[in-house]
Amino acid sequence: MVAEAxxxxxxxxxxxxxxxxxxxxLPEVQGGGINRPTYGPAWMEARSRVAGWxxxxxxxxxxxxxxxxxxxxxxxxxxxxxxxxxxxxDTVPHAGPLDGAYGVLAAIEVADALRRAGAQLRHPLxxxxxxxxxxxxxxxxxxxxxxxxxxxxxxxxRLTDVGDAMREAxxxxxxxxxxxxxxxxxxxxxxxxxxxxxxxxxxxxxVAVVRGLVGIRRFRVAFRxxxxxxxxxxxxxxxxxxxxxxxxxxxFRERILEKGEGVVGTxxxxxxxxxxxxxxxxxxRLEGEFRALEAAELAELEAETARIAGVAAERERCTxxxxxxxxxxxxxxxxxxxxxxxxxxxxxLRAGQEVPRLDSRAGHDAQSMAHLCPVGMLFVPSLxxxxxxxxxxxxxxxxxxxxxxxxxxxLRLDQTL
Amino acid sequence: MVAEAxxxxxxxxxxxxxxxxxxxxLPEVQGGGINRPTYGPAWMEARSRVAGWxxxxxxxxxxxxxxxxxxxxxxxxxxxxxxxxxxxxDTVPHAGPLDGAYGVLAAIEVADALRRAGAQLRHPLxxxxxxxxxxxxxxxxxxxxxxxxxxxxxxxxRLTDVGDAMREAxxxxxxxxxxxxxxxxxxxxxxxxxxxxxxxxxxxxxVAVVRGLVGIRRFRVAFRxxxxxxxxxxxxxxxxxxxxxxxxxxxFRERILEKGEGVVGTxxxxxxxxxxxxxxxxxxRLEGEFRALEAAELAELEAETARIAGVAAERERCTxxxxxxxxxxxxxxxxxxxxxxxxxxxxxLRAGQEVPRLDSRAGHDAQSMAHLCPVGMLFVPSLxxxxxxxxxxxxxxxxxxxxxxxxxxxLRLDQTL
Numbered sequence: 001m002v003a004e005a006x007x008x009x010x011x012x013x014x015x016x017x018x019x020x021x022x023x024x025x026l027p028e029v030q031g032g033g034i035n036r037p038t039y040g041p042a043w044m045e046a047r048s049r050v051a052g053w054x055x056x057x058x059x060x061x062x063x064x065x066x067x068x069x070x071x072x073x074x075x076x077x078x079x080x081x082x083x084x085x086x087x088x089x090d091t092v093p094h095a096g097p098l099d100g101a102y103g104v105l106a107a108i109e110v111a112d113a114l115r116r117a118g119a120q121l122r123h124p125l126x127x128x129x130x131x132x133x134x135x136x137x138x139x140x141x142x143x144x145x146x147x148x149x150x151x152x153x154x155x156x157x158r159l160t161d162v163g164d165a166m167r168e169a170x171x172x173x174x175x176x177x178x179x180x181x182x183x184x185x186x187x188x189x190x191x192x193x194x195x196x197x198x199x200x201x202x203x204x205x206x207v208a209v210v211r212g213l214v215g216i217r218r219f220r221v222a223f224r225x226x227x228x229x230x231x232x233x234x235x236x237x238x239x240x241x242x243x244x245x246x247x248x249x250x251x252f253r254e255r256i257l258e259k260g261e262g263v264v265g266t267x268x269x270x271x272x273x274x275x276x277x278x279x280x281x282x283x284x285r286l287e288g289e290f291r292a293l294e295a296a297e298l299a300e301l302e303a304e305t306a307r308i309a310g311v312a313a314e315r316e317r318c319t320x321x322x323x324x325x326x327x328x329x330x331x332x333x334x335x336x337x338x339x340x341x342x343x344x345x346x347x348x349l350r351a352g353q354e355v356p357r358l359d360s361r362a363g364h365d366a367q368s369m370a371h372l373c374p375v376g377m378l379f380v381p382s383l384x385x386x387x388x389x390x391x392x393x394x395x396x397x398x399x400x401x402x403x404x405x406x407x408x409x410x411l412r413l414d415q416t417l
Numbered sequence: 418m419v420a421e422a423x424x425x426x427x428x429x430x431x432x433x434x435x436x437x438x439x440x441x442x443l444p445e446v447q448g449g450g451i452n453r454p455t456y457g458p459a460w461m462e463a464r465s466r467v468a469g470w471x472x473x474x475x476x477x478x479x480x481x482x483x484x485x486x487x488x489x490x491x492x493x494x495x496x497x498x499x500x501x502x503x504x505x506x507d508t509v510p511h512a513g514p515l516d517g518a519y520g521v522l523a524a525i526e527v528a529d530a531l532r533r534a535g536a537q538l539r540h541p542l543x544x545x546x547x548x549x550x551x552x553x554x555x556x557x558x559x560x561x562x563x564x565x566x567x568x569x570x571x572x573x574x575r576l577t578d579v580g581d582a583m584r585e586a587x588x589x590x591x592x593x594x595x596x597x598x599x600x601x602x603x604x605x606x607x608x609x610x611x612x613x614x615x616x617x618x619x620x621x622x623x624v625a626v627v628r629g630l631v632g633i634r635r636f637r638v639a640f641r642x643x644x645x646x647x648x649x650x651x652x653x654x655x656x657x658x659x660x661x662x663x664x665x666x667x668x669f670r671e672r673i674l675e676k677g678e679g680v681v682g683t684x685x686x687x688x689x690x691x692x693x694x695x696x697x698x699x700x701x702r703l704e705g706e707f708r709a710l711e712a713a714e715l716a717e718l719e720a721e722t723a724r725i726a727g728v729a730a731e732r733e734r735c736t737x738x739x740x741x742x743x744x745x746x747x748x749x750x751x752x753x754x755x756x757x758x759x760x761x762x763x764x765x766l767r768a769g770q771e772v773p774r775l776d777s778r779a780g781h782d783a784q785s786m787a788h789l790c791p792v793g794m795l796f797v798p799s800l801x802x803x804x805x806x807x808x809x810x811x812x813x814x815x816x817x818x819x820x821x822x823x824x825x826x827x828l829r830l831d832q833t834l
Contacts (some may be wrong), residue, residue, distance in 0.1 A: 195649070196646060196648075196649035197646075197649035197650060197651060198650075198651060198654060199651065214648065216648070218694055228802075228804075229613060229614075229778075229779060229804050229805060230681065230683035230685060230706060230708075231613075231631065231633070231681060231708050231778035231779045231780075232612070232613035232614035232778045232779045232799075232802070232804055233614060233615075233681070233802060234614055234615060234616065234678070234681070234802070235670070235673055235674055235680075235681055235682075236674075237615055237802060240670075240683075242666060242684055242685075242687060243666055243667065243670060245663070246662070246663035246664075246666040246667050247663075247667065249659055249660055249663040250660065250663050250664065250667070253652070253657075253660060256652055257652055257653075261651070263652075264647065264648060264650070264651070264652055265652075266647035266657075266694075266695070266696075266697055267659060267698075268647060268659075268689065268691075268692065268693050268694045268695060268696050268697065268698055269689065269692055269693070269694050270659060270687060270689050270698075271688075272685065272686065272687050274685075275685065275686055276685050276686070277635055277683075277685045277686050277704045277705065277706055278683070278685060278706060279683075279685050280683055280685065281684075281685055281687075287694045288694065289647060289694055289695060291647075291648050325694075361646075361648035361649045362646060362648045362649045363648075382649075385645075385649070385650065385651070385654065387645075387646050387649055388646060
């Protein structure tokens with residue numbers, strides 16, 4: 001039975017965002033913002049606060065073997081598979097108050113709204129708070145990867161740092177494998193998150209449905225020329241590896257721009273050898289990455305990036321060694337889930353506005369969870385596109401609207417899944 | 418009286434180059450080549466060998482307070498000012514056999530040829546072997562700077578490394594100031610050297626007169642953009658400092674090329690911050706230099722390089738901080754000395770060949786000596802332009818021809834100065 005009267009407690013949601021944001025706050029002299037690395041004291045305090053709010057919302061609360069916090073509402077009517085909502089409360093250093101935390105607190109408000117309205121759902125509802133989404137302990141999406149069975153059971157035992165951090169949080173690293181859930185336990189996983197980019201803010205639209213999470217391909221290029229005397233070597237005879245790298249940077253960016261809005265590419269690392277002011281660089285090593293939602297596009301970019309490196313090298317009479325690096329495959333959101341999210345969002349937009357379908361260019365726990373169940377994500381705007389910095393912000397009305405869409409979507413998913 | 422019969426002992430010159438090149442040789446597993454840092458055992462052995470050859474040539478030999486080796490022939494007829502010929506025998510690591518050593522050994526052959534011919538010169542002749550031309554101890558041109566009175570007398574006392582190195586070579590750092598010679602003691606200083614670049618080799622001409630030694634201006638640029646998430650930050654909104662640096666590298670090179678053959682410019686240092694593969698570079702710091710013989714051209718390049726940095730920054734929506742660094746002023750060779758060198762060289766070229774006037778793009782002891790007396794330099798070709806590497810080489814006939822030109826020039830200078 002759909003509880004028509006279920007409504008988000010807007011004021012409390014905003015208050016709790018503010019309250020949680022006080023835990024782990026850094027003084028301005030230390031750069032400001034929030035710092036809550038997973039398993040650390042600030043994160044433990046935040047998790048305990050969130051667990052309390054879960055209990056108030058009527059959820060049965062437990063911590064799994066990875067330190068994930070799980071709150072569960074009801075046993076469900078016709079199905080044992082739960083609808084899961086969630087995100088994370090760990091942060092990067094100098095973080096803002098919304099990344100992760102917003103999705104968790106909105107999910108608790110959804111649960112509370114359903115409880116208050118006496119909604120009888122066909123599915124149990126779970127609120128999931130994942131450990132170490134930011135990768136400061138276990139390499140990224142650690143808690144959700146553990147829940148999806150993607151972490152080797154002895155991972156935390158083998159890595160002393162991870163094991164020690166877990167033990168300090170009262171966890172037994174040897175039992176990490178127990179965090180894995182069985183296929184069929186979850187009907188879907190839906191994550192509400194700030195966009196972290198500036199697209200929605202520029203569009204002036206308060207909510208978007210995520211089509212999928214981009215795949216990430218890293219690469220390395222070593223350009224090799226000839227180190228030589230910066231005075232006596234004629235300009236025309238030179239084989240300057242830094243100039244080959246410079247050409248590559250500009251040509252690579254040009255190619256990424258041609259690909260259009262769905263693709264980004266960055267070179268973040270560049271080192272010259274020998275790296276002396278009076279020696280022509282003989283070697284330039286760079287590391288970069290590109291992100292796209294389509295696997296075919298990523299494959300195309302692999303070949304094109306290698307080609308661009310070769311051309312840049314040739315024009316400077318250097319050679320290029322191109323090497324593919326780490327690879328995160330794209331994750332596509334579930335069509336049924338997307339439809340429910342879109343239907344829930346549409347009535348909340350102004351007349352004439354369409355619900356945008358965006359790709360997520362950052363990693364999220366939904367990527368891991370896609371290995372376990374259908375997933376979906378909602379984005380609300382990030383003002384100015386700021387993310388992972390203290391000035392990260394979203395308009396209060398958009399934060400509330402996002403939670404309302406999550407509530408409406410939960411009710412729809414309960415009917416359609 | 419000009420001794421018409423004076424001739425270079427070609428075979429001995431080549432043998433001694435080979436013999437001196439065996440002192441300080443590094444095994445191939447250590448990268449090969451020669452390593453003779455000033456005041457070290459290999460350098461001491463080489464200097465002692467050279468002192469012996471000087472004595473055989475009839476020179477009165479002494480070591481000055483900086484460790485420079487000075488051989489003197491005759492007291493001169495009408496003038497007390499000596500004609501000085503020379504160079505250095507210290508090396509960079511993995512050096513070839515010619516840099517410095519060739520000029521010293523050719524000068525000894527000139528002295529020996531004059532002695533054998535019974536030449537009665539108007540001027541005394543000196544052969545100078547300067548300590549630490551390569552700057553591995555005292556910062557470059559150390560011995561010649563000391564002789565020219567350009568080193569502060571307490572320099573070696575204040576710098577423990579330099580003082581210790583001198584003491585190991587049997588020198589008293591407190592007496593360094595005694596190495597300075599008085600203006601008027603030397604009528605001129607002429608240095609025969611390999612070119613270290615590839616110009617003569619490409620021209621197919623065995624000898625050149627040096628017009629002057631280029632000035633060197635170093636600079637630093639810090640490009641500042643905005644570090645941001647490599648995934649969520651749209652391509653079009655970015656302020657990527659690495660791209661500003663890349664533009665600068667290419668534009669700067671273009672400008673240097675437009676300046677023509679007399680000018681070189683290099684960026685040898687480039688660092689990105691934060692330097693992570695998944696973060697857009699917020700800061701790119703680079704260090705470079707340009708070299709030209711004309712002071713006006715150097716001043717023009719200072720302004721143009723700053724402007725190029727500003728334009729590159731603006732196109733990438735970054736800012737550029739441009740800063741001038743170390744400065745070596747250009748040194749012009751003396752017109753009278755150049756005329757004598759040219760007259761000595763011309764008869765040794767093939768019909769139709771002109772004696773090229775080249776600028777020296779590397780530093781030489783002649784730069785210091787120009788503060789004391791008129792200077793001139795001769796270049797012989799460097800095969801392939803290789804320098805400061807084991808494969809540094811010059812054709813045997815060009816090495817002999819260079820020494821013959823030095824001999825003829827000495828006789829002319831004795832008449833004209």
